[in-house]
Amino acid sequence: MTDTHHPIEIAVATGDGIGPEIMAATLTILEAAGAPLRFAPIELGEKVYARGVLNGIDASAWEVLRRTGVLLKAPLATPQGGAGRPGYKSVNVTLRKSLGLFANVRPVRAYGAFVPSPQPTMDVVVVRENEEDLYAGIEHRQTDDVFQCLKLITRKGCERIVRYAFEYAVRNGRSRVTCMTKDNIMQMTDGLFHRVFDEIGAEYPDIKKDHMIIDIGAARLATRPTDFDVIVTLNLYGDILSDIAAEITGSVGLAPSANIGQTVAMFEAVHGTAPQIAGKGIANPSGLLLAAVQMLNHLGLADAATRVHNAWLKTIEDGIHPADIYREGVSTEKAGTEAFARAVIARLGETPSVLAPVSYVPMEPIRIEVEELAPTHRELVGSDVFVFHRGHVEELVPALEKAAGPGLKLVMVTNRGVKVWPNGLPETTTTDHWRCRFETRGTGADRAEITGVLQRLELASVDVIKCEHLFRFDGVAGYSLGQGQ
Numbered sequence: 001m002t003d004t005h006h007p008i009e010i011a012v013a014t015g016d017g018i019g020p021e022i023m024a025a026t027l028t029i030l031e032a033a034g035a036p037l038r039f040a041p042i043e044l045g046e047k048v049y050a051r052g053v054l055n056g057i058d059a060s061a062w063e064v065l066r067r068t069g070v071l072l073k074a075p076l077a078t079p080q081g082g083a084g085r086p087g088y089k090s091v092n093v094t095l096r097k098s099l100g101l102f103a104n105v106r107p108v109r110a111y112g113a114f115v116p117s118p119q120p121t122m123d124v125v126v127v128r129e130n131e132e133d134l135y136a137g138i139e140h141r142q143t144d145d146v147f148q149c150l151k152l153i154t155r156k157g158c159e160r161i162v163r164y165a166f167e168y169a170v171r172n173g174r175s176r177v178t179c180m181t182k183d184n185i186m187q188m189t190d191g192l193f194h195r196v197f198d199e200i201g202a203e204y205p206d207i208k209k210d211h212m213i214i215d216i217g218a219a220r221l222a223t224r225p226t227d228f229d230v231i232v233t234l235n236l237y238g239d240i241l242s243d244i245a246a247e248i249t250g251s252v253g254l255a256p257s258a259n260i261g262q263t264v265a266m267f268e269a270v271h272g273t274a275p276q277i278a279g280k281g282i283a284n285p286s287g288l289l290l291a292a293v294q295m296l297n298h299l300g301l302a303d304a305a306t307r308v309h310n311a312w313l314k315t316i317e318d319g320i321h322p323a324d325i326y327r328e329g330v331s332t333e334k335a336g337t338e339a340f341a342r343a344v345i346a347r348l349g350e351t352p353s354v355l356a357p358v359s360y361v362p363m364e365p366i367r368i369e370v371e372e373l374a375p376t377h378r379e380l381v382g383s384d385v386f387v388f389h390r391g392h393v394e395e396l397v398p399a400l401e402k403a404a405g406p407g408l409k410l411v412m413v414t415n416r417g418v419k420v421w422p423n424g425l426p427e428t429t430t431t432d433h434w435r436c437r438f439e440t441r442g443t444g445a446d447r448a449e450i451t452g453v454l455q456r457l458e459l460a461s462v463d464v465i466k467c468e469h470l471f472r473f474d475g476v477a478g479y480s481l482g483q484g485q
């Protein structure tokens, strides 16, 4: 692919808050660089919510997204949920999930002496899983005291993102991929991510690999970022990690982000709408501009990507800095959004002399195929029945044991995951939410036995919230033990 293409149509959303200002600056630079693009505007966010569209996206926008396959997006405000507007969904999350944008790629780089940073040589890429985890948005209030959010992790989702991270490393000349999880605690969900990392990593012998628990990993990233190259992690950890990393480079206003799917890709800044400075003409357009550089590369427009990125590096090197990174004695000029864009345009064709210049080559986008899973033998062996009860576990147990009936047996009761029966500790703090584990007495349970338990609990006036069936997969338990079990 070369830059002599007919113009490529891309969808453009100017966003909310500082969005219109930084998007105007970015598009002006792309046009001045001669990037062969045609912009198809779409409306997302506040204006669409105002029309009563709860997810902030009109039907016409989906059509443009499907046609172009590429979206350059400025930040969007998400109306806060809670009591006032519980129905509103984040457009950002809806876009990522509806369009299958499974990989969030966030390169985070510091700029030496030019943008003061505690880690002036930082250069890492955070590859964040983008569709799963606690972001599934499945939340419930279950009792007076307890609220839950489901963390959903799929094997295919792990395979897709981990393979993407390794492919990214290979193509971008990166030598190490570090996986970060909390699998010492979440052995099934995070454990799966770690296992898949080990399995897929074995196919990339030339890449160094390691795994770190996310808490120490995040601390090390902040203090010793040169230990890292590419980091692959789950959705929530990646979200937090990439913001910390971006801030360490000098400002969250500098960091770009690519959201990659099989058929559509979306490019945006890491930061939000910065409502405090909206309309003042002082926002830093760099995060969005560098996202546009990622987009040019995705489209195979390597020359334009190189030209824009080097002109931007030269501008930073010349000390022309927007307010968020302006420092007396380091910067030479405090530039508003438009002046900064003009400075970048004036440097198109130039390369930085101290900061390392970039030189992109055209590359096909990374395509990840994930194989269908082999079916397992799945056997029902019991159920965790969650009940609401204000009081002591001993008041519940007789009714639970009786309800177990002939086929099932009450094996434990936990409260917030800690075993409180049998042999609980008096010190354990409890709440009004009890998980009662019924297991089969024989080899397998049938659903009628579990339904029988639920009916007997109902007759005994035990307040059931939900039940979660217990399965073995090819003989292996698909559920965790209670703490202390």
Ligand code: NAD
Pocket: 018, 022, 074, 075, 076, 077, 078, 079, 092, 252, 253, 268, 269, 270, 271, 272, 273, 274, 275, 276, 277, 282, 283, 284, 285, 286, 287, 324
């Ligand atoms: P924010 O990123 O908007 O602001 C954090 C801080 O960084 C503020 O001090 C802000 O002024 C500053 N800042 C951010 N970008 C800047 C830039 N380009 N130039 C100069 N300074 C900049 O985060 P927030 O305040 O938590 O969120 C504000 C809104 O943005 C919320 O509605 C949130 O939902 C939304 N948001 C959207 C996205 C997105 O569209 N992808 C991402 C994050 C937050």
